Amino acid sequence: NAGVTQTPKFRILKIGQSMTLQCTQDMNHNYMYWYRQDPGMGLKLIYYSVGAGITDKGEVPNGYNVSRSTTEDFPLRLELAAPSQTSVYFCASSRRTGAGNTIYFGEGSWLTVV
Amino acid sequence: GESVGLHLPTLSVQEGDNSIINCAYSNSASDYFIWYKQESGKGPQFIIDIRSNMDKRQGQRVTVLLNKTVKHLSLQIAATQPGDSAVYFCAEKNYGGSQGNLIFGKGTKLSVKP
Numbered sequence: 656n657a658g659v660t661q662t663p664k665f666r667i668l669k670i671g672q673s674m675t676l677q678c679t680q681d682m683n684h685n686y687m688y689w690y691r692q693d694p695g696m697g698l699k700l701i702y703y704s705v706g707a708g709i710t711d712k713g714e715v716p717n718g719y720n721v722s723r724s725t726t727e728d729f730p731l732r733l734e735l736a737a738p739s740q741t742s743v744y745f746c747a748s749s750r751r752t753g754a755g756n757t758i759y760f761g762e763g764s765w766l767t768v769v
Numbered sequence: 770g771e772s773v774g775l776h777l778p779t780l781s782v783q784e785g786d787n788s789i790i791n792c793a794y795s796n797s798a799s800d801y802f803i804w805y806k807q808e809s810g811k812g813p814q815f816i817i818d819i820r821s822n823m824d825k826r827q828g829q830r831v832t833v834l835l836n837k838t839v840k841h842l843s844l845q846i847a848a849t850q851p852g853d854s855a856v857y858f859c860a861e862k863n864y865g866g867s868q869g870n871l872i873f874g875k876g877t878k879l880s881v882k883p
Contacts, residue, residue, distance in 0.1 A: 659812075697858055697873030698813070745812050758803075758871065760812030 657681050659761035661746045667767045668736040676731040676764050678746030686749045687729040688713075688758070689721065691742040698745060704729055736768045781880045788846040790877045792859035795840060799861040803871070804833060804844045808855045816844070816857075846879075854881045 662677045680687065685706045690698040690713075700713030704723040718740060720732040729748075733740060746761040782788045794802070800821040805813035819826045819833045819842075826833050832845040842859050856876040 695875065697860075697875050698871075699873070700871065747812075757815045757818075760814070762812050763810070 659746055659748055659759050661744070661761035661764050663764060664762070665765045667769060668733070670736060670738065670768060672736050673732070673734050674736065674766075676733070676744055676746070676766075678729045678731065678761060679727050680729075680746075680748040680759070681727065682748060682750070682759065683726060684748035684750050684759075685726070686751065686756075686758075687723065688747040688749075689719070689729070689731045690745045690747065690760075691715065692745060692763075693742050701731065701744075733766075738768050740766065741768045742766060778875070779878045779880070781882060782849050783882050784849060784851060786849055788844075788849045788853070788879060788881075790844040790846075790857050790859075790879065792842040792844075792874055793840060794842065794859075794861050796861065796863060796872075797837075797840065798863045799872075801862040802833070802835060802842050803860045803862075804831075804842075805858045805860065805873075806853075806855045807858060807876070813858060849879075849881050851881050851883060854879055 659680045688703040689701040692698045699715045701715055701719050702713050702721040704710045707723050707726050710721050710723050723729050744764045747758045749756045749758045803818040804816040806816050807813045817828045817831050817833050819835050824835050830847045834843045846853055856878050858873050858876045860871045860873045862871050
């Protein structure tokens with residue numbers, strides 16, 4: 656089972672560059688999420704989506720954009736990369752939201768902005 | 770404000786002993802709690818969850834205890850094994866709040882000594 660797949664695994668960006676982190680899930684989950692994890696810290700929600708065509712901001716959305724054109728894909732776009740966006744990014748999905756609905760995470764994307 | 774924190778950032782135990790990882794939360798409206806395990810270089814993996822109408826839930830070698838009176842959550846791992854070495858995160862959710870927002874603690878690193 657593929658589950659949640661993220662690409663790329665590692666990326667180095669220069670300040671001001673843009674890039675897209677790809678995320679796809681094959682579990683037909685309605686809900687998808689993007690989190691970032693800074694060293695020694697827990698995960699913080701960037702954006703989430705409750706279904707195709709619907710996205711909403713999380714706790715730390717500034718500097719990012721998302722789209723959800725299909726159920727499977729939820730790309731995260733970084734515009735004008737800044738050193739503060741150096742982090743590990745995790746995409747996740749769940750069937751619904753609610754107690755008992757497990758959130759499945761991808762393997763992570765390590766991003767360094769220099 | 771709401772927060773999820775951990776009493777001990779690191780925990781070292783002997784193989785075969787039981788491990789107890791603690792977590793404090795401050796949002797009394799949180800009604801669902803989850804423990805995740807994160808191995809080095811990987812995404813968080815669901816371990817066990819508990820709803821606020823319960824005070825104990827058991828899984829395979831793991832038990833989660835919830836004390837709503839003092840807003841405390843713990844994860845007990847029986848007969849700890851080297852494969853249990855990882856960072857453990859607690860997370861809380863208030864289903865009356867933002868649908869996407871699972872609030873994570875900073876994590877406790879569990880090291881198992883052979």
